[in-house]
Amino acid sequence: MATAQRSRTELGRFRPIAEIGRGGMAEVHLAHSQGPNGFHKLVVLKLVREHLAEDPDARAMLMDEARLAGRLNHPNVVQTLEVTEVDGSPVIVMEYLEGQSFSALLRRSRARGTPLDLASCLHILCEALQGLHYAHQLKNFDGTPLRLVHRDVSPHNIFVTYEGRIKVLDFGIAKAAITQSETRAGVLKGKVAYMAPEQAMGKPVDHRADLYAMGSVLWQVATGRSLWKDLPEGQALCHVVQGQVPAPSTVSPDVDPRLEAICMRALATDPEDRYPDALTLAKDLEDLLDAMGGRPSTRTLGALVADLFEDVREETQKVIETQLKELAGETPGEQRIPTLLASGGWNRTTTGPEVKLEEGASLSTGNSRGRGSSAVAVMAVNAEATPPKRNTRALALLAGAVVLAAGAGLWFYPKAEVQSVNASGVEAPPVAVALPAAASDTAEETTKVALAISVTPETARIFVDDREVTQRPAEAMFDKPGTPHIVRAEADGYQSQRVEVVAGA
Incomplete structure (x- = not known):
């Protein structure tokens, strides 16, 4: 659905170059920051969507994310540079990363007939687990544990740069001791395919829910397909809460038994039966990598990603150069900014962005509040927040x-x-x-x-x-x-x- 885009003058001292992401409550822009004495820098801005700019809940959620992001400082976690305001709404300023999501990497390598090798996949996950462990162990300034849980670990939120660096992205629905907004009773956030049983049932979660999600990513790596791919979301959730997770070898008989054992431990229904922390899971994966002959170097992985997405990288660079020339007044500019599609293409339009959605829809589920028991989702049909035409969308x-x-x-x-x-x-x-x-x-x-x-x-x-x-x-x-x-x-x-x-x- 087409909607009006922001003009390039609406983000304070930051000049937007392109819209690169959009969710239910926030949108993400690539922007240019200019300072004194010829200082120039590309940054990424995350801000509340225009129609929710006055919504206190939306602003509170983004501020919660900003507070958490400001505490995170690790090589395997996306870096937040500052938090500012535009027209009274919070704006998170993050580092600009050149690369692709692990999801896009898996998808394009399969499409090209050369699926990403197991060693590269496990190396990527080991690095992501280092970032998660850091976040899980993080303490507040007074030394009290933050008890941070990402709650949305998936291939979409693991990023691989063209230099071979790995970053965990998007702590937008993370929960920690310092968050102030409350998840409404009866609302559960996350992607169904990577959701732990306790999360699906609306129970309190700790860091082990993220380890379950990483187990689901491992299952996908082992089999070449996402867990619950062919099931409706409600049916998948019922399998999750009942602990009916099939072993990878039932789908792909050639799966290494050692990898299957690691995967199924991470996917244990009872959190007590999972890995105690992300570092222990990473250690088992590292031991498996050593037994397989070692992991690829950072340079080798970066070259692989850069080669796979050479066309996207070149096109992106051309658009950035064009936009910067327009900002400098060297070429005639337009009042609307282009939109980067999830698949890596660009769409320049004055009527609105074109968005390609990736796998892994979000879901809300019910909770029986105040009785010590929860209700499991039994039917799920995704619906957009904006009402479409009659009889074309289900509740x-x-x-x-x-x-x-x-x-x-x-x-x-x-x-x-x-x-x-x-x-x-x-x-x-x-x-x-x-x-x-x-x-x-x-x-x-x-x-x-x-x-x-x-x-x-x-x-x-x-x-x-x-x-x-x-x-x-x-x-x-x-x-x-x-x-x-x-x-x-x-x-x-x-x-x-x-x-x-x-x-x-």
Whole structure:
């Protein structure tokens, strides 16, 4: 969808050259900084999107990221240079890195018929783990542990420069002791394919959730495909929380048994069964690399990346040179800046940016607050925050039931055949959801069922058994397990969604 771009004069003393990224709440620009006596520097700016500039939650989240980023100083973590303000909104100023994400590197090497060799992949992950360990162990200025958790570790947020350096990016949803904004009850952040079970269930997480995510990245490296690639997100989440992670060798029989053992330990359902810290995981990978004959040099890796993306690098440099000449007044300039596509191409337009999305959609899920138990997501359909045309986009409806009995939580999921009905009343295609789990025969008569529901957009109306639920977060409590309940969500401009939740189906 096309939206208006910022002009090059709207970012204070920084002059934007290109938009290089955009998320739900923030956008990222490559910019030129000019100082006295001929000082020039390219930097990256992260700021709240224009339509959210006055939103206190959006600004608070970016300030939280800025506070954390300002404390991070490690060769394997992207460097924050300063935090400033533009029109009263915070702007994070970061170093400009020339290179590509690990995700893009894997994708392009496969497309060229020469997948990245295992030694290079493991070296990249070892370096990223060094950065994560530093972040996990970081202390505040008074010596108290920050207990930082990235919460979004994935190939998209591991960066490899053309010089062969590795950096962990984007602490935008990281959590630490110094963060001030609160994640709303019923909202969980991260990419489904790399999400730890405790994170998927809305439970408190520590650094071991990041190690689980790194295990998922290892699984992808070992098999050549992302974990849960062919499953709907809701179904994948159910496998995650039930600990049903297949061994890499079930997909790729030639996987090194030593690599599989490392991968599956990192992917253990119980955090206590995972690696205790990122450094220990990195040590096992380094030992494996030594047994394989060693890791590539920084120079060798950089040359490999530079060669793979030679065309992108040249095109990027041409655009930067053109933009700098326009800023200097050497050539006629335009009032709108170009947009860098995720695939590495440039789009110059005055009507708005062209954006190519990568794998790994984000997800929100429900949480049963205040009862010591959580609800697992049972259906997930991504929806954009801006309402599209009627009948063209489905609501994101997540609902889960938890049986509360004798202090234990027993998980149940909806029936496999669920139909959604769109806004015009025409039946939509079936939505794939998780298979049901059997109820426990020992559940007592006093057992209750707690139902937690999350929906996007948040303005949607929610109905349980045709009775509207107006409280937020949306919750319901039932006395009788084994009874089906129909959850429905409706919003103007979206297809309605309907899911049947049965405890003990």
